[in-house]
């Protein structure tokens with residue numbers, strides 16, 4: 001039995017408006033009914049089981065929830081799935097090849113020991129992936145790479161190896 | 177850390193959006209969501225209805241006409257930053273935009289959204305004040321244009337009425353022969369500014385400043401023109417002594433109290449230094465553009 005006080009404080013499912021969303025995630029068309037207030041990060045993790053997209057802060061500071069929306073890096077915690085309706089979303093799961101061969105950016109992170117716990121890594125990689133996809137020239141000086149990574153926090157490694165990994169990735173992808 | 181309950185509409189036309197926003201006193205506009213989503217996740221905002229304007233075609237795009245760069249409401253920060261025509265027409269804009277948050281946030285957040293959000297430390301409002309631009313809003317009673325110096329009222333508060341949608345911002349092109357500069361102090365790239373200063377300077381044939389505009393963000397409850405400093409520099413050859421006096425006059429306009437980022441005294445010193453450096457940099461650029 002729900003007490004009257006609880007009833008007033010907690011919304012009934014029926015009060016939570018929903019909408020029909022249709023978006024492409026890692027090349028696959030997804031059609032679902034979702035709550036209008038569901039964050040894209042939660043949609044990816046809880047509805048689709050794509051738990052490679054991590055959630056650290058849910059207010060845009062840590063960057064570990066970064067995915068691509070229509071090819072551009074974006075915070076999935078600062079995007080409602082309703083806003084992503086009709087878009088093409090790419091998550092970290094799409095980077096490695098079917099046979100498990102790492103994407104050059106992942107390979108560079110591995111070679112450079114640019115992760116410890118790996119919590120921040122998917123966001124770092126998706127941010128860099130999005131930036132590398134832009135035609136804009138890259139500034140691969142230490143300062144330039146640090147600016148590129150300024151929206152991604154790592155609490156383990158320090159940034160020296162991550163900066164090296166980004167430079168290595170640029171080499172592997174012929175961007176230097 | 178999840179948004180509260182709300183209803184959601186994503187109209188396709190401006191007319192429908194205006195009606196939707198007026199239909200509910202607790203409705204809010206959702207643009208890029210880069211300030212509103214954190215506020216919802218923190219439950220600092222609890223709108224009953226969100227009117228998402230991202231699908232409205234008439235609110236998209238950038239155009240340049242009659243000396244104005246017209247930025248429609250759904251233009252993302254990064255779009256304005258990378259627009260080649262805008263770089264030509266007013267290089268101050270791209271130089272300043274690079275300081276707004278980080279690229280993933282600039283990919284989603286809108287220029288007009290930043291003006292409506294009106295954070296006292298934000299860079300885009302400073303640019304609008306510095307250049308003397310305006311914001312065009314539309315509500316149930318029609319359209320009106322609000323000058324930059326009347327638009328920003330206080331931290332997070334503007335002259336836009338609750339039932340009005342900001343449809344575009346107008347940034348003047350850089351006056352011919354002018355030099356420009358913007359810089360800010362932050363602890364990390366992409367943070368809101370502890371203090372930021374922008375300058376636009378034009379010199380006459382003798383090297384005297386005959387048109388000078390200065391503005392600052394992060395130092396008061398809204399972006400401000402540094403009028404006293406402008407007066408001290410106007411007509412001078414921008415020598416060391418004048419720059420120093422202008423820096424001091426600018427510091428006297430710092431009203432931000434001590435906070436967790438900086439004390440008032442520290443901000444005063446930062447603003448004075450930035451004024452000296454930005455005026456010198458803008459003047460050097462003006463010399464090469466004459």
Ligand SMILES: Cc1cc2nc3c(=O)[nH]c(=O)nc-3n(C[C@H](O)[C@H](O)[C@H](O)COP(=O)(O)OP(=O)(O)OC[C@H]3O[C@@H](n4cnc5c(N)ncnc54)[C@H](O)[C@@H]3O)c2cc1C
Nearest residue numbers: 060207208209210211212277285286289290298342367368
């Ligand atoms: C980690 C982080 C760092 C940031 N750093 C900076 C920074 O250094 N400098 C900076 O300037 N900003 C910074 N921002 C904020 C960013 O610039 C936002 O994108 C911007 O302030 C709001 O634009 P938006 O389109 O996302 O607006 P939204 O978040 O969608 O809306 C913001 C507010 O404006 C209103 N609004 C938006 N558009 C309209 C419109 N057309 N008509 C009427 N009302 C409207 C909304 O109702 C809401 O109240 C940062 C954000 C994050 C998350």
Ligand code: FES
Nearest residue numbers: 056057058063077
């Ligand atoms: S979880 Fe999205 S930025 Fe931290």
Ligand code: FES
Nearest residue numbers: 116118154155156
């Ligand atoms: S590797 Fe642990 S947070 Fe970055």
